[in-house]
Amino acid sequence: MVRLITHNLLACHAKGCTTNNFPLKLTDIKLALREADFNPDFLRGFLPRIEWDALVQASREIGDTSLPSERPEMLDDDLLKQLHRVLLEASHSHEGSMTCPNCGHVYPISNGIPNMLLAEHEIG
Amino acid sequence: MLPRPYLVVFAQAHEEFRVPELRSVAELHDFPLCIPDDFDPSRPFGVLALEQEVHVQLLARRCILIKSVYELCARGRTYEEVHERNRASRHLWEKYIPNTSFKFVVNGFNHSISKARQREIIEEFSYMGFMGRIDLRSPEITMGCFEEYWDVRCATGNNHKGTGGIREIFFGRLLEQGSARPLIRTFDVKKRQYFGNTSMEAEISLLMANQTLASPGKLIYDPFIGTGSLAYTSAHFGALVFGSDIDGRQMRGKDAQPGIMGAAAQYGVRRRILDLCTFDITRNPWRCGGLFDAIITDPPYGVRAGAKRLGRKEGHACNPAPPLEPRADGQPCIPPTKPYELSALATDLVALARYLLKPGGRLVFFLPTVIDEYEELDLDSMLCDGMQVIANSLQDFGAWGRRLITIRKTTSRLYPPPTFDARRAVHIGDTEGEGDSDIPIHVPAHRDFREKYFQGFKKPTSDA
Numbered sequence: 001m002v003r004l005i006t007h008n009l010l011a012c013h014a015k016g017c018t019t020n021n022f023p024l025k026l027t028d029i030k031l032a033l034r035e036a037d038f039n040p041d042f043l044r045g046f047l048p049r050i051e052w053d054a055l056v057q058a059s060r061e062i063g064d065t066s067l068p069s070e071r072p073e074m075l076d077d078d079l080l081k082q083l084h085r086v087l088l089e090a091s092h093s094h095e096g097s098m099t100c101p102n103c104g105h106v107y108p109i110s111n112g113i114p115n116m117l118l119a120e121h122e123i124g
Numbered sequence: 125m126l127p128r129p130y131l132v133v134f135a136q137a138h139e140e141f142r143v144p145e146l147r148s149v150a151e152l153h154d155f156p157l158c159i160p161d162d163f164d165p166s167r168p169f170g171v172l173a174l175e176q177e178v179h180v181q182l183l184a185r186r187c188i189l190i191k192s193v194y195e196l197c198a199r200g201r202t203y204e205e206v207h208e209r210n211r212a213s214r215h216l217w218e219k220y221i222p223n224t225s226f227k228f229v230v231n232g233f234n235h236s237i238s239k240a241r242q243r244e245i246i247e248e249f250s251y252m253g254f255m256g257r258i259d260l261r262s263p264e265i266t267m268g269c270f271e272e273y274w275d276v277r278c279a280t281g282n283n284h285k286g287t288g289g290i291r292e293i294f295f296g297r298l299l300e301q302g303s304a305r306p307l308i309r310t311f312d313v314k315k316r317q318y319f320g321n322t323s324m325e326a327e328i329s330l331l332m333a334n335q336t337l338a339s340p341g342k343l344i345y346d347p348f349i350g351t352g353s354l355a356y357t358s359a360h361f362g363a364l365v366f367g368s369d370i371d372g373r374q375m376r377g378k379d380a381q382p383g384i385m386g387a388a389a390q391y392g393v394r395r396r397i398l399d400l401c402t403f404d405i406t407r408n409p410w411r412c413g414g415l416f417d418a419i420i421t422d423p424p425y426g427v428r429a430g431a432k433r434l435g436r437k438e439g440h441a442c443n444p445a446p447p448l449e450p451r452a453d454g455q456p457c458i459p460p461t462k463p464y465e466l467s468a469l470a471t472d473l474v475a476l477a478r479y480l481l482k483p484g485g486r487l488v489f490f491l492p493t494v495i496d497e498y499e500e501l502d503l504d505s506m507l508c509d510g511m512q513v514i515a516n517s518l519q520d521f522g523a524w525g526r527r528l529i530t531i532r533k534t535t536s537r538l539y540p541p542p543t544f545d546a547r548r549a550v551h552i553g554d555t556e557g558e559g560d561s562d563i564p565i566h567v568p569a570h571r572d573f574r575e576k577y578f579q580g581f582k583k584p585t586s587d588a
Contacts (some may be wrong), residue, residue: 006399010407012412042341043144049415064526088398113372113380116403120459121555123434124409 002098002114003034004062005046005087006011008055010114012100014122020102023054028096031062036088037053040080043087050087059086127158127173130180131194131296133270134168135305136233136362138331142189144515145541146172146529147185152337155179167292168233169272171196180525184300186361187307188330191305194268203248206293210252215298217252217267223416225259234273245269250297266298284464304426310391311357317390318383320374324353324422328519328528333357333486335419335515335530343398345416345480347473348431350374352384352397352418359393363417370432370461372402374569404434404461405476406544413479413541420487423469425492425573431464433544438462438578466492468569471506474531475542478511483536487511492526494569494581502568510535523581 012021053090059067066082075083091112098107100116105122108115141167145216150157158173177195197216198209220226228249230242237245249267256264273288311326313319324332332354336344340362346354349367351374357364368385369375377383388394395499403409424431470491477487493502495518503513515530576583 003399008413009415010409012400013407013409026215036398037340037362037364037395045341046343049412049461051411061280081470084148084460110372111380112129112385113375113382113400113402116368116409117433118399118404118407118460120436123459 001107002093002112003036003088003091004055004058004112007058007092008051008087010098010116012105013116014100014103014105015117017100017103017105017122018078021100023051023058023101024098024107025101025116026058026061026096026098028093029062029092030094030096032091032094033085033089034091037048037086038074038081038084040053040078043080043083044075046087047071047083055087058091058092060093062090127156127175127181127489129171130174130299131196131269131270132170132504133181133191133194134170135189135191135302136168137327138189138517138519139166139186140413140517140519141331141528142170144528145187145189145331145515147515148334148337148530149471150179150184152334152339153179153182155182164483167272171199171294177184180299184302184304186304186334187506188304188308188327188334189301189344192268192338193299194294195295195299196294198295199348200291200293201295203245206295207248207251210249210295220256220265221253222255224256224264224559226254226256227263228269229266230269230271231275231481234270234275234335235271237271237447238363248585250320256309263480264395264486268296268298268427270293270294285406291448299518307357307360311360314473318351318377318387319353320351322422323351326357329353329357331497332420332422332488332490332528333361333363335528336363336420338363338418338420338487342417343415344418346421346475346492347408347419348423348424349400351377352387354383354422355397356388356391356393358418358420359388359396360391362396364398365397366398366401366416368401368403368405368408370402370404370434372571375400375402404410404432406433406464406472408541410541411482413539414482416480416485417482418488419473419477420492421467421473421482421487423473424583425490425570430468430574431466432461433464434444434459436463465571467506470568471508472542472544472568474506474511476544477510477531477533478533479539479541483533485533486514487529489529489534490526491529491570492524492573492577493574494573494583495523495525498527499566499569501566502570504567505566507531510539524577 056067057070061064094112163170180193185192197468198206200206228246271293272291308327312491315321338358338361342363343364344358344363351368355365375384388397453555511531511535514532517527517528
């Protein structure tokens with residue numbers, strides 16, 4: 001239930017964890033599709049904000065290989081639809097977790113809601 | 125085209141929200157809106173100059189506070205003036221003379237007009253010579269006559285010669301009934317599947333969504349989403365919504381499906397709620413800034429639910445060691461929180477919005493305040509470079525009130541994420557040693573709002 005757009009925007013933010021803290025590693029992946037409004041203008045506007053490599057990597061982890069590995073310069077109609085499906089509709093888990101590749105903090109996901117709270121020793 | 129005058133009949137509520145809403149909807153649809161100098165937002169009738177009739181429709185279909193819009197034929201302080209000017213406006217209505225079905229409505233503000241008197245008033249318009257059929261159910265045109273009386277705080281009964289006296293009379297042809305206003309019933313909190321005791325009422329939620337310029341293709345964020353009241357209305361107007369809260373229980377509710385998702389499904393906007401996340405805005409996981417078109421939020425200000433942030437209360441040492449064991453039930457441990465004082469929260473929210481908004485994006489939020497103590501400086505104390513207040517509307521509850529603040533990000537400069545380092549402005553009076561007086565720091569009226577609320581907004585008695 002967590003969409004890949006969300007995964008693409010969240011980084012580990014524990015105290016002192018400032019490098020190699022993105023993308024968070026997905027565990028207990030259960031692919032599901034959640035519908036979302038298709039809006040080409042939104043996708044075009046959002047493209048510069050996407051960490052493309054992270055999106056491609058995450059989409060492959062959940063079994064979708066439709067995106068090109070290089071960030072496209074232009075979005076044609078087919079690519080818009082693929083990006084829409086991967087970014088907004090594909091969700092990686094309802095119950096699971098995301099783990100920081102650097103410090104190992106595990107952010108649990110429960111009922112589709114990631115818990116990004118930090119523990120006391122991580123806030124400094 | 126030259127702008128022409130149109131009469132707007134407003135709902136009799138939220139006076140200070142009328143003009144900001146008109147301006148927002150005009151900006152959303154990118155048309156010029158001329159609000160004349162003599163426009164008085166405290167009056168229920170306003171005359172706007174608009175270039176095209178389609179602009180009238182756009183306003184009436186989106187503004188929550190518009191009851192109806194008329195093409196203005198005449199206005200005046202007496203009926204003599206109105207009739208004289210209406211004759212001069214013949215070009216506006218002569219095409220309806222031959223065979224258009226019609227009806228007349230007469231309405232009073234601050235005054236009720238008896239049926240007999242209404243009939244008299246309508247008769248006086250007979251010189252217009254409409255030859256079409258009178259049709260009270262579904263006429264082709266409706267002519268409206270509105271008498272605005274001076275506000276006298278007493279009942280005037282049915283006698284039209286009330287004590288208030290006529291202030292102004294307006295006459296025109298109905299163009300459009302306000303079709304956004306019925307949304308207030310659609311989003312009625314009492315009929316919502318999931319809500320909490322601090323859920324924002326429907327009308328204000330809709331007004332706030334209009335202030336964000338919510339529309340398809342926009343991405344909107346509520347950092348204190350609570351039970352989602354502002355997400356539903358923003359999503360209704362087409363925006364994609366992201367929500368977070370420090371307390372996951374508010375978003376989740378008791379069922380397996382998060383409560384917010386259930387209510388969103390009820391309104392048909394579930395596909396526009398992107399995701400919900402649990403975190404504290406002062407310890408947020410956003411990878412970068414410049415993401416959102418708008419931030420809409422009702423921060424908890426402490427009357428029913430106080431704001432919290434991660435950390436220990438003052439005087440309690442932080443425990444720097446990681447917890448040894450996860451909790452037995454497998455639940456994540458719940459970190460300690462401390463109160464988040466309102467003026468610090470407001471300042472932080474503006475700084476966070478500057479970081480997270482796109483250039484030109486809007487921050488829309490409520491700020492509670494003590495009516496007698498409020499000063500314009502209160503807002504300046506929470507602003508930062510590149511953030512400009514473009515609307516500030518008071519909802520008055522008596523001793524206290526809340527201000528709906530709309531701030532626009534006017535800069536395209538990139539700023540680093542805010543530090544949230546609780547730079548508590550020092551109370552004037554409790555600085556250590558009187559000699560090293562810095563420039564006195566303005567203490568806004570919303571500072572320590574919760575304490576003031578529970579003390580009944582009494583002024584401190586000491587004159588020290």
